[in-house]
Amino acid sequence: xxxxxxxxxxxxxxxxxxxxxxxxxxxxxxxxxxxxxxxxxxxxxxxxxxxxxxxxxxxxxxxxxxxxxxxxxxxxxxxxxxxxxxxxxxxxxxxxxxxxxxxxxxxxxxxxxxxxxxxxxxxxxxxxxxxxxxxxxxxxxxxxxxxxxxxxxxxxxxxxxxxxxxxxxxxxxxxxxxxxxxxxxxxxxxxxxxxxxxxxxxxxxxxxxxxxxxxxxxxxxxxxxxxxxxxxxxxxxxxxxxxxxxxxxxxxxxxxxxxxxxxxxxxxxxxxxxxxxxxxx
Numbered sequence: 001x002x003x004x005x006x007x008x009x010x011x012x013x014x015x016x017x018x019x020x021x022x023x024x025x026x027x028x029x030x031x032x033x034x035x036x037x038x039x040x041x042x043x044x045x046x047x048x049x050x051x052x053x054x055x056x057x058x059x060x061x062x063x064x065x066x067x068x069x070x071x072x073x074x075x076x077x078x079x080x081x082x083x084x085x086x087x088x089x090x091x092x093x094x095x096x097x098x099x100x101x102x103x104x105x106x107x108x109x110x111x112x113x114x115x116x117x118x119x120x121x122x123x124x125x126x127x128x129x130x131x132x133x134x135x136x137x138x139x140x141x142x143x144x145x146x147x148x149x150x151x152x153x154x155x156x157x158x159x160x161x162x163x164x165x166x167x168x169x170x171x172x173x174x175x176x177x178x179x180x181x182x183x184x185x186x187x188x189x190x191x192x193x194x195x196x197x198x199x200x201x202x203x204x205x206x207x208x209x210x211x212x213x214x215x216x217x218x219x220x221x222x223x224x225x226x227x228x229x230x231x232x233x234x235x236x237x238x239x240x241x242x243x244x245x246x247x248x249x250x251x252x253x254x255x256x257x258x259x260x261x262x263x264x265x266x267x268x269x270x271x272x273x274x275x276x277x278x279x280x281x
Contacts, residue, residue, distance in 0.1 A: 001102050003031040003155070004081040006072050010063075012089040013043035015201075018219035019089050020051055022226065028098040031055060033087070034075045039063025044089075066172035073166040082158050086151035086176070090201045091117075092222055093152075094232060097197040101155035104193060111163075111188035112156035114149050114180065117198040118235055121255075124218055128196060128238040131252040145192070146184065151176035153198050156183065163188055165280035182280075196236050199226075 005023060009016055016035075023033050035048050037060040048058045061071045076084065083105070085098060097115070104113040119130045132148035135141040154176075164186045167175050184190045199222055225231045244252075 001030060001083060002081040003083040003085050003098060004079040005031055005033045005085045005087055006036060006075060007033060007087040007089060008036045008038055008068055008072055009040055009044055009089040010038050011041045011044055013047050014217050015090040015219050016044055017047050018092060018223045019087055021223050022092040023087050024053060025095050026098045027096050028102060036071050036075055037061060038068030038071050067175060069167040069171065069175045070169035073169055076166060083155060084158055085155040088152045090219065091152045092199040092219060092226060094197045094226055100197060104191060105157065108191055110191050111160050112154060112183050112190045114154045114192050115197040116194050117153050117200040118196045119200050120218060128235055129244065129248050129252065131256050134239060146181055147177055149180045154180055160188055168280045
């Protein structure tokens with residue numbers, strides 16, 4: 001079961017090596033990693049090309065509109081593996097991310113499967129209880145989960161593109177949310193698995209800080225932690241209990257309020273662009 005993996009990047013020389021290591025460390029070995037440089041700087045390209053692995057290809061494009069969804073579509077149209085996954089240049093997959101995803105797709109005859117992620121908040125707080133995946137309040141909690149579902153947590157069959165089209169390259173940002181929810185609403189069989197397979201580092205918390213960190217970015221340490229079975233088990237088991245300490249609930253509300261303040265205007269722009277842009281092909 002071959003997988004084409006799309007990893008877009010622009011200027012992340014501090015973290016992309018660890019993201020690539022997490023992909024190359026997958027227990028499912030039949031894949032090709034396509035690193036898509038969207039206006040990529042020389043330092044990031046140099047890091048990518050330092051990997052001497054035939055399964056890694058690098059493509060350098062001029063900067064595209066927004067987050068470069070057009071370049072991802074270009075590579076997706078050139079490739080042909082029956083399954084597609086998405087990595088990022090700062091998040092880290094657990095070693096069994098692909099194995100679990102392909103198992104779910106086969107077992108449930110699904111078109112797309114999505115997993116829970118564990119967030120690492122600045123300066124170094126591992127949060128398996130992130131509110132968007134932890135709250136259980138009906139329709140509103142499902143909206144939050146669907147909104148925060150990044151492509152890094154999703155794997156799907158290539159034939160999904162025949163049903164819904166490719167990524168919406170008219171959008172400036174939030175293309176992964178739009179694609180995931182477009183697939184989910186299309187009638188394609190999708191499933192959310194409440195199992196952590198990704199460590200996520202939100203750019204708005206980390207981007208301006210990577211260069212100032214003594215000893216390198218946190219991904220340097222966590223790529224080693226991901227090889228520790230006891231550590232992985234503890235992270236995955238943490239959310240399984242429905243009891244939450246008061247400090248966790250307080251932190252969840254603080255994170256939610258920060259999200260509402262920071263992302264409200266961005267969400268309105270995304271909503272307007274979604275309504276006014278043509279259907280992706």
